[in-house]
Amino acid sequence: MSGRTLAALAAGERGRVTEIGGDGDAVRRLMDLGLTRGTTIEVIRRAPLGDPMEVRLRGFMLTLRRSEAEHITVE
C-alpha cells in the first residue's frame, strides 16, 4: 500500500484518500467539504509561486497548502 501524502502528488495525479491525520481546524474544515476516507481527489496544479495547490474534490475546486496536504494519505 502506498503511503504517499497528498502533498507528494504531482499535477494531474489522482488518489483515493485512505487516512486523514493531523488535528485542528484544517482537518475538520476539509472533512466538512467532503474529504472523507475513500474519496477521490485529483491534483490540478500548484500556484505560480509553488504553494498552495489546487485540487478537485467531489466536483469542485479547492485550494490547500502543502502543510495541510501533508496530513492526507492517498493511494
Added chain:
Amino acid sequence: MDVAGAGATPATHAPSPAPVRGGGLLHVALVGNPNTGKSTLFNALTGMRQRVGNYSGVTVERVEGRYRDADGHPVAVLDLPGTYSLSASSPDEEIALSVLLGRARGVAQPDVVVVVADAQNLERNLFLASQVLELGLPTVIALNQVDAALNAGIRVDPIELTLELGAPVVATVATKGEGLELLKRAVGKAAGLPAAGRQFELEPEAARAVAPLEACLVRGGLNPGAAAMEALRLLAVTQIGPHLAHVEGLAAAVEAAKAEVEAAGIPARSLEAEARYGWIAGVVERTATQTHTGKKTLTDRIDAVALHRVWGPLVFVALMALVFQSIFTWAAPLMDRVEALFNALGAGVGSVLPAGDLRSLVVDGVIGGVGSVLVFLPQIVILFLFIGILEDTGYMARAAFIMDRFMRSVGLHGRSFIPLLSGYACAVPGVMSTRTIESPKDRLATIMVLPLMSCSARIPIYTLLIGAFIPPVAVAGIFNLQGMTLLAMYLLGTLTALAMAAVFKQTLLKGRARPMIMELPPYRIPSVRSLAMSVGHRASMFLRKAGTVILSLTIVLWALATYPKSHAAPGTPPAAAQEQQLAHSLLGRMGHAIEPAVRPLGYDWKIGVGIVSSFAAREVFVATMGTIYGVGSADETTPALRDRLKRERNERTGLPVYTPLVAVGLMVFYVYAMMCMSTIAVVVRETGGGRKGLAWAGFQFAYMLALAYGAAFLVYRGGLALGFH
C-alpha cells in the same frame, strides 16, 4: 409541481411541529455555502429594501430585507453569512448557528429556513442542508444556478430530491429571477408544517455512544433534532461554542461520547462527515445525473491560463494595471465635465448674488470646496465597478490563490490580499472586508496596515503636487517622470504596508498560520443588476459624505479663513489684501502657531494649516489650499492654484516655498499619515469597539503619524543634504 408535501420518513428523533406566527411578520433566514448566488437571491427577493448592520457583540455583518408574498403578507428575510457547515469555528458560522437555534441576542428565531444550494455542487451543499434539516425548523431548499448546472451537464430532479430530503425543493435561477414566486409560495406554506428531521440513521454502536450526549443537550434546552445535530458536530470540533455554554455537564458528556465512539472502532472526528456524506452519496445518485463529465469546462480552460505558472502572474499584473489605468485615464474626461459644471455653477451664483459674506461662502466655500471633492465621483465609480466585477466573476479567489505564498512571506494570509487591494479605493470598505480573514491576529495586522495603501482620497493631493512641481519629462524613452512619481508614491505605501505587516506579525501580533482552504468557484458572468446596485450604493454613500461631512468642514474652514476680518487700506492689490486677510484670520493664527512643528519638514504655516485641516478628510487639503491662496473654486487641476503655489515665496527668506523637493516630501507625508475620520471610526469598530477599539485606532494613528513625520523629514533633509533644493 406540488411542493407542499413535507411529510418525511420518520427518523429516530421525531421533531416537534414548528410554532406558527399567525398574521404577523414571517421571519425567514437564508443559509448556504458561499458562491451559491445566495446574495443574488436575497437581492432579487428584497430589492432595495435592505438594511445592513451588525450582530450584537460580534463584527459580523447583519443583512436584512423584506418582501411581500403573493397574499400580501410581509416577510422579513435575514441573509446569514455564507458557511460550508454549522461547525461554528469562525464568527460567521457561530452566528449562523446561533440564529438558527434561536440563541442569538436580538434576533428572532426564524420561522422558516431557506437553504440556498448550488446545483453544480450538490454533494457539498447537501452537507450543510442535512445539518439544517435536523434543527427542527421548517426548511425549504432553493436549488439555485440550475442553468449553470445544466450547462455543465448536471440535471437534478427537484421532486425526487424533495422526497429524499423531506423538505420542499424549488429550482431557481436567481440571476434571472426564475423560480422566485414558487419559492415564496413554498416558504409561505412551509411555515405551518412540521420540520423534516434527520433522514438517515447512524450505525447502532455510534447511535448508542452518542445518545447520552444528545440527552444532555436536550436537558440543556435544545429540541431533539437540534440535539442530534449538535451531538454529531461536537464529536468533530475542538471547542464548544459560546452558544452552548449554558448546557450543564456538556464538556464531560462530549468527552465520554468521543471515548465510546473510539472504543467502538470509529474515529470520532470523522463520524459526522462520513455519516452525512455516506447518505448524501446515495441521495445524489438517485436524484442527479451527470452527462459529459470528461469535457473541460470553460472555467478549466480559463484557469489553465489564469493560474498558469508563467501566464498567471502576467494576467494578474495586466489586470491590476488595467484597473489603475482606467481610474486615471478614463475617468479624466468625466472629471473635466464635472469640474466645468461646478465652475459654471460658481460663476452663475456669483453673478446673481450681490457681493457679501454669503456670496463668498457659497461660491468660494461651498461650491469650490465641495466641487473639488465631487469631481472624484467618476473615479470612485470606476474603481468599485472593477472590484465588483473581479469579485463577482470569481477572479478574486484566484488572486488570493496566486498571492498566498507572497502574503505569507510577510506573515499574512492569502485572504488579506483582497482587503488590502480594496484599500487602493478606500480604506473603509477594505477594513470591513477583513471579516473574511479567520485569524484574529491576521485580521488585526491587515487592518493596521491597510490605510497605508494609497486610497483614492490621496489622488487629488498627488495630482496637484505632481502637476505643479514635477516636470513632464520623459525618462528612458517611454516613461513619464510624472507618471513614475505617482507610481513611486503608490509603491512606497504598498511596500511600507507589507513591511509593517511583517513587523506586526513578528512582534505584537505573532500567531499561528491559519489554513488556506478555499473554494475556487466556477467563473460566472456577474449579474449586472447586482453589480449596479452595489456600485450605486457606494456612489450614493460617497455623495452623502460629500454632502455632509466635507460640506460642513468646508464651511467651517471658510469661516476660519474669513474671520476675523482685516481691513486692507484702499489701493492694496488684491493678492496682498488676501494675504493680510488670511494672516489675520483664525485659520492664519492657527497656522502660525503650528509652524515651528512643520518647519523642519520644509513647510510654511500655510501648508501647516492645510495639513491640520485635512486630518478629518484628506481631500479637504486641496480645498483648503484653494481657500488659503484665494483662488475661487479650485481643484488640483486648476492652473490658477498651481501657479499660485509655484509663485509663493517665503516671507522671510524670499525663496520659493514650494520646490519639487518640498512637494515630494509633502506627498510622502500624505502617503503615510492617517487622515480620515471615517477610517478611524471603522477601525475602532472592527477592532472590537469600546476601549479596545479606541486603543487600536489610537495606536494606528500614532504610528502612522510618526512614519509620516519621519519620512517627510528624511526626504526633505536628506534631499537638502544631497544638494537638491
Added chain:
Amino acid sequence: MSGEMLQTLLAGLVVLAALVYVGRRAWRTVLAGRAAKDGDGCGGDCGCGH
C-alpha cells in the same frame, strides 16, 4: 438691515449649523467606539462613502 449685514448674518447661521454638524459627527465617532457592544453597528452609513 443692510444687504451686507444680512449676508453676514445668514452666513453666520450657516457656519453655526456646520459647526454643530461637525461636532455631532465627531461625538458619534467617539460613541461608535464606546458602544460597539450593542447591535446595529454603523446603521448603513459607514461614513466614508468612498
